[in-house]
Amino acid sequence: MPAAAERRPRALFQKIWDDHVIADMGDDYSLLHVDRHVVHDMGGRSFAGLKNRGLPLKNPELTFATADHAIPTTPGIVWSDYSNPYLENLRESSKALGFKFFAPGQPGAGVVHVVAPEQGIALPGATLACGDSHTCTVGALGVMGWGVGQSELLHILATQASIQKRAGNMLVEIDGHIGGAITAKDVILHIIRQTGASGARGLAVEFAGPAIRSMPMEGRFTICNMATEMGARYGLIAPDEVTFAYLKGRPYAPAGDLWESAVAVWRHLAGDADAVFEKKVQFSIDDIAPQISWGTSPDQVIGINEDIPDPASEPDAVRRKAMIDALEYTGLAAGKPLAGTSVDHVFIGSCTNARISDLRLAAAVAKGRRVAGHVEAWVVPGSFTVKEQAEKEGLDRIFIEAGFQWRNPGCSMCGGMGDLSREKIPSGKRAVSTTNRNFVGRQGPGSRTHLASPAMAAAAAIAGHIADVREFRIEDHGTIA
Amino acid sequence: MEPLLEIRGPAAPLPLDDINTDMIAPTRPRAHLANTKISEREFDAAALFAPLRFDASGAENPSFVLNQPGFRAAKIILSGRNFGCGSSREQAVWLLADFGIRCIIAQSYGGIFYDSCFKNGILPVILPANTIGELMQEAADGGGEQFFTVNVAERSVVSPSGKAIKFDLPEFRRAALLSGVDDIDMTLRRSNEISAFVDRDRTARPWIYLAKPQRA
Numbered sequence: 001m002p003a004a005a006e007r008r009p010r011a012l013f014q015k016i017w018d019d020h021v022i023a024d025m026g027d028d029y030s031l032l033h034v035d036r037h038v039v040h041d042m043g044g045r046s047f048a049g050l051k052n053r054g055l056p057l058k059n060p061e062l063t064f065a066t067a068d069h070a071i072p073t074t075p076g077i078v079w080s081d082y083s084n085p086y087l088e089n090l091r092e093s094s095k096a097l098g099f100k101f102f103a104p105g106q107p108g109a110g111v112v113h114v115v116a117p118e119q120g121i122a123l124p125g126a127t128l129a130c131g132d133s134h135t136c137t138v139g140a141l142g143v144m145g146w147g148v149g150q151s152e153l154l155h156i157l158a159t160q161a162s163i164q165k166r167a168g169n170m171l172v173e174i175d176g177h178i179g180g181a182i183t184a185k186d187v188i189l190h191i192i193r194q195t196g197a198s199g200a201r202g203l204a205v206e207f208a209g210p211a212i213r214s215m216p217m218e219g220r221f222t223i224c225n226m227a228t229e230m231g232a233r234y235g236l237i238a239p240d241e242v243t244f245a246y247l248k249g250r251p252y253a254p255a256g257d258l259w260e261s262a263v264a265v266w267r268h269l270a271g272d273a274d275a276v277f278e279k280k281v282q283f284s285i286d287d288i289a290p291q292i293s294w295g296t297s298p299d300q301v302i303g304i305n306e307d308i309p310d311p312a313s314e315p316d317a318v319r320r321k322a323m324i325d326a327l328e329y330t331g332l333a334a335g336k337p338l339a340g341t342s343v344d345h346v347f348i349g350s351c352t353n354a355r356i357s358d359l360r361l362a363a364a365v366a367k368g369r370r371v372a373g374h375v376e377a378w379v380v381p382g383s384f385t386v387k388e389q390a391e392k393e394g395l396d397r398i399f400i401e402a403g404f405q406w407r408n409p410g411c412s413m414c415g416g417m418g419d420l421s422r423e424k425i426p427s428g429k430r431a432v433s434t435t436n437r438n439f440v441g442r443q444g445p446g447s448r449t450h451l452a453s454p455a456m457a458a459a460a461a462i463a464g465h466i467a468d469v470r471e472f473r474i475e476d477h478g479t480i481a
Numbered sequence: 482m483e484p485l486l487e488i489r490g491p492a493a494p495l496p497l498d499d500i501n502t503d504m505i506a507p508t509r510p511r512a513h514l515a516n517t518k519i520s521e522r523e524f525d526a527a528a529l530f531a532p533l534r535f536d537a538s539g540a541e542n543p544s545f546v547l548n549q550p551g552f553r554a555a556k557i558i559l560s561g562r563n564f565g566c567g568s569s570r571e572q573a574v575w576l577l578a579d580f581g582i583r584c585i586i587a588q589s590y591g592g593i594f595y596d597s598c599f600k601n602g603i604l605p606v607i608l609p610a611n612t613i614g615e616l617m618q619e620a621a622d623g624g625g626e627q628f629f630t631v632n633v634a635e636r637s638v639v640s641p642s643g644k645a646i647k648f649d650l651p652e653f654r655r656a657a658l659l660s661g662v663d664d665i666d667m668t669l670r671r672s673n674e675i676s677a678f679v680d681r682d683r684t685a686r687p688w689i690y691l692a693k694p695q696r697a
């Protein structure tokens with residue numbers, strides 16, 4: 001590399017980008033090496049595409065697959081009982097092409113963005129592509145992760161490379177600390193509310209600042225997961241000791257001497273102090289209330305203590321129209337509190353909030369209480385490893401005794417595609433959901449979604465309506481964090 | 482892929498921002514399809530813009546542009562900011578292509594959607610808001626009877642009244658569209674460069690190329 005390029009201060013994203021350029025295509029486009037390609041069950045068509053074109057799988061050892069979007073999460077239902085074309089496709093393709101498929105039930109099976117970090121497949125400084133828009137989740141480990149469509153998936157299977165346009169950089173600095181009722185989910189909802197759903201459109205967003213540095217790894221995943229709800233292409237956090245401690249000993253992470261040499265390299269990934277960002281924003285989270293969405297866009301968010309905003313006070317005509325439509329769709333009235341609104345469903349799950357600390361938090365709220373009679377509440381762990389750990393800790397008992405359904409891992413109600421669309425919120429029903437998207441029809445046609453933290457979701461399940469979790473006394477956790 | 486030299490046809494104005502993939506191609510259960518004569522393709526085709534195109538009873542919404550006589554044959558869509566945002570579902574692009582859309586003109590796009598367009602014979606053009614506004618006006622006035630022309634080699638859009646507007650298109654994309662080379666073939670031609678990268682990288686970052694789990 002020329003000396004001039006080395007002197008140019010670079011952000012984390014630029015360093016990872018530079019490390020992966022196979023060829024410069026001009027106009028800011030490069031052909032990049034894809035270190036990790038993680039395929040989920042809906043990516044099946046692409047394997048057929050390889051066959052149709054008579055192409056081999058370029059690098060089976062860099063390809064991993066898990067089934068999450070379409071599988072049933074009903075307890076006791078074995079996946080192979082469904083002649084599910086998606087699953088058969090993955091199983092057959094994995095046999096024929098020689099990549100690793102984590103079949104349902106095994107460690108490594110579960111929601112793709114939960115599993116890739118948990119198995120040590122996602123590693124700092126790596127590029128990771130997946131046919132899913134929340135691939136930015138893995139960016140919490142200092143991974144350049146991005147979502148691709150079905151055709152690009154085929155391109156990566158065939159070439160282990162991807163043509164990408166170099167994204168601009170945005171720095172989001174967060175002051176303060178999470179703790180008590182304020183979780184990573186509240187932080188990111190609060191930020192998206194401020195930046196807007198396209199405030200980081202197409203950018204590589206790096207999250208930094210004291211709140212991030214003091215945040216446990218699992219909260220960092222929640223933050224990066226929803227970078228895509230700001231419109232970002234990538235979400236990133238510079239790897240540090242928290243990152244290394246999380247990864248050490250994971251099945252696919254390097255071990256022994258190789259671990260030491262990897263960490264030595266990873267320590268240099270953090271951006272240079274004088275790196276240039278196209279956009280910089282700063283937030284303080286010290287005084288925020290638990291956050292919850294009221295509308296049909298992930299930036300339509302309020303603190304639980306606030307009233308639903310009035311479109312009449314929105315000066316921008318396009319946004320005003322969007323607010324009016326959102327209120328009509330969600331069946332809510334402007335100027336009224338959201339707290340107290342009756343809910344029909346609660347969904348605790350997804351790649352946003354279904355890791356072990358999320359379940360511990362929800363269980364701390366649920367412990368010794370009962371889900372309201374009219375509420376159907378589901379807990380869907382993010383992976384089989386998370387499920388096993390939760391059961392070891394007795395969280396499943398807490399949930400079951402409180403009247404939650406304790407289910408198998410999968411995307412389930414998050415995308416309304418679980419079990420071939422049988423797992424969804426019915427039309428007109430209202431859900432508090434720990435997921436990432438509240439679009440019209442996202443959790444099923446006509447579904448009404450309120451995005452919130454696992455603590456707020458559990459509180460809604462018990463209260464039977466949208467509630468402030470701070471009003472719940474938590475017996476054995478002291479504070480919820 | 483077929484070379485894409487020119488797109489000529491009606492342009493449908495869809496003056497909305499943030500049209501997401503769930504609006505373009507909502508997911509609908511296919512489970513019952515096995516018992517019907519409808520193909521997956523036909524079933525899916527009816528999903529295009531379903532929330533906008535049909536009312537609650539399933540009847541066509543006459544005010545939606547693609548339901549209006551001249552615009553049923555639209556080859557171009559004119560829209561606002563952040564077109565195709567949302568999920569990675571490429572169905573959104575496929576349904577547009579199946580409908581006959583060959584070009585979208587918008588202020589900006591969802592990133593995955595934008596990339597997927599090129600792989601499915603749709604040209605995503607980026608133009609500023611005021612230019613698109615003028616084109617929308619002309620398109621609406623023409624009622625779908627007048628044709629717009631998009632010229633790939635020239636990187637230009639010509640409106641029915643003859644107004645010519647240049648747009649940006651990376652050179653490698655232009656060359657690929659004109660010659661009909663798809664991304665996979667384009668990249669496969671660089672196989673030597675890929676191998677050279679991997680050879681170097683195996684030494685620099687051996688932990689990336691561990692074939693087996695290091696721990697059970």
Ligand code: SF4
Nearest residue numbers: 134350351411414415
């Ligand atoms: S849990 Fe939801 S957001 Fe995450 S991968 Fe699955 S469907 Fe997508």
